[in-house]
Amino acid sequence: MSPRAFLKYMNFQRTNHVKKDAYPGGGVVYWMSRDQRMADNWALVYAQSQALEKKAALSVVFCLTPRFLDATQHHYGFMLKGLQETERNLESMNIGFTLLFGEPTAVLPAFLTESNAGLLVTDMNPLRHARHWQRSLTPILGIPWVEVDAHNIVPVWTASQKQEYGAYTLRPKLRRLLPEYLAEFPPIIRHPFSPATAPQPAAWDRAAATLRVDMRTGGSPVCEPGEAAAAAMLREFIARRLPGYETDRNDPVLDAQSHLSPYLHFGHIAAQRIALAVEEQGETPSSTSFLEEMIVRRELSDNFCMYNEQYDTFDGFPTWAKLSLNQHRNDERTHHYALEQFERAETHDRLWNAAQGEMLATGRMHGYMRMYWAKKILEWSGSPEEAMAIAIHLNDTYELDGRDPNGYAGIAWSIGGVHDRAWFERPVYGKIRYMNANGCARKFNVDAYCSRFGTGPL
Ligand SMILES: Cc1cc2nc3c(=O)[nH]c(=O)nc-3n(C[C@H](O)[C@H](O)[C@H](O)COP(=O)(O)OP(=O)(O)OC[C@H]3O[C@@H](n4cnc5c(N)ncnc54)[C@H](O)[C@@H]3O)c2cc1C
Incomplete structure (x- = not known):
């Protein structure tokens, strides 16, 4: 697929140019953070389209922080297993994957210099720590940087430019914009350009020792991590639980919810993929009420955290x-x-x-x-x-x-x-x-x- 054909799929409202420096030559690096998947990932789509246009290598980097809010070893275990699957998926497409240990502000600048990166792409996260990383890194990096909203169907900054009062004020805005954004994704293709030196294999065996988190907490896992498991959960939900969602979802004794929230949280699946699959089933009271939760309520939460810095106080x-x-x-x-x-x-x-x-x-x-x-x-x-x-x-x-x-x-x-x-x-x-x-x-x-x-x- 030519870069031009690739880009016809992409709505550029999904991008935010954090740093507009001139491209100095070199590879394209996608700093993966919130959206930990290869499939249906607008940040990766954008990064690959840029790498194809520039005839440059494409790689993905993930910064494993020693702690993250109140996350425990349970959450890290889920995340690391999912990332290993994504690494394999990326490698099959000639896209390198690097695992860095440490805070992005400490480890990312050196990595970008050493790997001769000429363009940085990242996924959007409205939470405070991610905004802090962005503010701290912007003056340090000497290359262009583009942030892509790979999490929301309608990009958070397009849906609204202010904190919304409630679902009733965001819903009409999303309804107006959804036909433009709820479209099929282009596939990631085998990348034709390789880096001069192959990335170091990810040291997964070292990961646990770098963590400074609560190692006791965590119940028995309710679901398997990763892109394949997320897709399987979506299929199971559509086949078994979606038909009763409207009538049974508020009954905690019945198993009527989708169980997709961990996959959405870690970015193992795109909300847009879920919405497309549910829409394909035809419009029913259950599909309507599920899409209300999965689109309106979920995107309202991103709006709240994006525009209200005191979201947790x-x-x-x-x-x-x-x-x-x-x-x-x-x-x-x-x-x-x-x-x-x-x-x-x-x-x-x-x-x-x-x-x-x-x-x-x-x-x-x-x-x-x-x-x-x-x-x-x-x-x-x-x-x-x-x-x-x-x-x-x-x-x-x-x-x-x-x-x-x-x-x-x-x-x-x-x-x-x-x-x-x-x-x-x-x-x-x-x-x-x-x-x-x-x-x-x-x-x-x-x-x-x-x-x-x-x-x-x-
Ligand atoms: C006090 C409180 C704490 C919550 N904590 C979290 C949390 O930490 N993480 C989290 O993802 N959700 C949270 N929710 C929202 C909601 O309860 C969960 O998303 C949902 O129960 C997850 O199960 P599911 O994926 O099977 O949901 P489904 O009912 O199948 O819904 C599908 C998806 O829609 C979205 N969704 C559903 N309900 C809501 C809602 N009320 N607000 C925003 N999005 C929604 C979620 O992305 C969910 O995965 C919280 C709600 C409350 C009231």
Whole structure:
């Protein structure tokens, strides 16, 4: 495929020119970070199109940081296994893969110089650490740098240029733009240009020793990592669970969700591929409600983290919510638990303990229970700030899909009214939407859920 043919697929709104220096010659390097896959990856598509045009070698580099937010050995294990598969896929296309050990700000500049890179491409990540890497590296690098939104279907900066109030304000914008963006991907082709020196083989056996993370935490894995496993999960979801998604997705006893969130989080599959596959099934109430979650809600989370630097703190809440929570700051709590009691699922509430138990045992919690779980942390903590810190720490430590914009937005929705509206006033919550166990009992079989995951007092 010629570079021109290749580029006809690519909508250049997906790119953001971080650094516009002139191309000095040399190879094209894709610094892979958030989107850890070869297939259906707009950052790699763009990098290959540039390398073909420049008749240059193409390689991928990944920086393995010794720690990452609250990630544990469980998350690193999942990620490293997925990356090994991506390395094999890339090598079969004559695209080199290099694994660097250390913070990108420390190891990337030297690598780019040593490998004679002339253009850097990376994938977009709205979270603070990635923005910090970008700010620190921009003045140091002497080559052009292009960031590509390979995660969202409609690029986050195209969908909206400001923080949206809620799904109701983002949805019409996405609907208008989706026909332009929800298109087929070009395949990655065998790259015709090789580097002067082959990259060092990745030292996977050294990786574990470089980590400075919690080596104890992590339940038994619920799914296999990697691009092939993600594609298999999508096929299984479409065949078995999609038909009942609309009616059953909010019932934690039924297995009706897609289980795709870890794959989306680590970038093992593109949201755009999932949307194309679901659309192919035809329009049904289930496909519509799944695409609402997977496109609108997910892309709203990236919008929130992109445009609200306080996405994980009390200061990131809307003004009405901060005012109301401040008015109820000194309300008496019926129960007050420390982080360790929450962590060990030792509250008085068997339903809450079962939700925490599900997360401890499997590395995931049913989507409906996540809302109840976070709201009760607000109810039983000393302050909304304490509740945010506890919920984020537990979510990021135990959920396989944690450390993600969806998590920060979901927690801020539950505790701080983000993307929600004011409800009736009540103690502690103020005007934040309330949930209780009786409401859950009206929706699903609480006994069945508790008997499956319950660990705490009955
Ligand atoms: C307190 C709280 C914490 C959360 N933490 C995380 C987290 O750490 N990581 C994470 O990916 N999601 C999080 N969510 C969102 C949602 O609960 C999960 O994405 C979903 O349960 C994952 O299971 P699934 O892939 O089977 O979902 P499905 O129901 O099959 O949905 C498909 C996809 O749509 C997206 N999606 C679904 N619901 C939401 C939502 N409410 N907000 C944004 N995107 C959504 C996800 O990408 C999901 O994988 C959280 C929600 C709350 C209320």
